[in-house]
Amino acid sequence: MKKFLNIFIFTFIGINCANAATVIGSVNGNPITDADITARTELMAKQGKVSTNNRKQAFQNIIDDYIKLNYAANYNVKPTDKDADKEIKQMNLGEMGATTRAMARLAVRANIAWNVVMARTVVPDLEIAQSDIDEERTSLAREHGLPIEITMLRLVDVPNDVYTKLSKPSNCDMAEQMVEKLGGYPQKITAMQYELAPEVREKIADLPQLTWSKNDKGTVFLVCSEKKGKEYKNLDKIIKQNATYKKAMAAGEQQLKQLRRKAVIIVNDDRYKL
Secondary structure, three states: OHHHHHHHHHHHHHHHHHOOOEEEEOOOEEEEEEHHHHHHHHHHHHHHOOOOOOOHHHHHHHHHHHHHHHHHHHHOOOHHHHHOOOOHHHHHHOOHHHHHHHHHHHHHHHHHHEEEHHHHHHHHHHOOHHHHHHHHHHHHHHHHHEEEEEEEEEEOOOOOOHHOOOOOOOOOHHHHHHHHHOOOEEEEEEEEHHOOOHHHHHHOOOOOOOOOOOOOOOOOEEEEEEEEOOHHHHHHHHHHHHHHHHHHHHHHHHHHHHHHOOOOOOEEEHHOOO
16 A cells, blocks of 8 residues: 555656646746746747747746736736737737647737837827938838839949039939930939839938939939829828837837836746846
8 A cells, every 4th residue: 555655646746747847937926937938939930030049038028928917907908818819810820739829818918908008108198200200201211112203313333533523403304414414324213112122212212302312332313303192192190100109119118128127027047037
């Protein structure tokens, strides 16, 4: 009987040890296990997010999720797993194990809660200057192009001594004549900005009209005119929304830094020290 009892106790302990996950740390009393971190790295991979230290980044992300949810609860913002599942379904993350799905729910709930709280507390106090809107418009122009019809001149194989002789023209015809007098052959192009090659958009995104661009390996641009397309109708509103979102994200990150300092974070494994 004693031998049987010993075997039973050993087996029971062995099973529990095998199934128990190592607790790497905790935040405000919420434990974070090795299995949680592994699941979070799997989720990050599904989302195409890769860093030099995925496990440490996953640990930090989980900490931030708990901090966000804890802070949002003060405003009675408490997204449910059902709320999270709706968004996860739209994300098309494929098959997930139970722990990975739990981490996905945690991440999505935290994101929903944080966005709601930021919209209530940060966005109303934001001051969006014209410079913020101009910066966002330039960013969109560089990355995707705008629904604007651009008429421009492109010069190629321009020697520096010729480039220095290019003065500011009063119109496009004058610019063409100037180049021809200097022995060049200007290429006149009319196209929607989003149809232009990325390297061309980069050169003209914030280039004032009728101003020569810098001489980049013999290539010079000049924007003659811009004409807003029909698709531009609602773009100003979108640009302002994007500028507001970016400023809110920056303010939110500062808020999160303060909350991290106030949180009770315990790290049991030196590899995950913050």
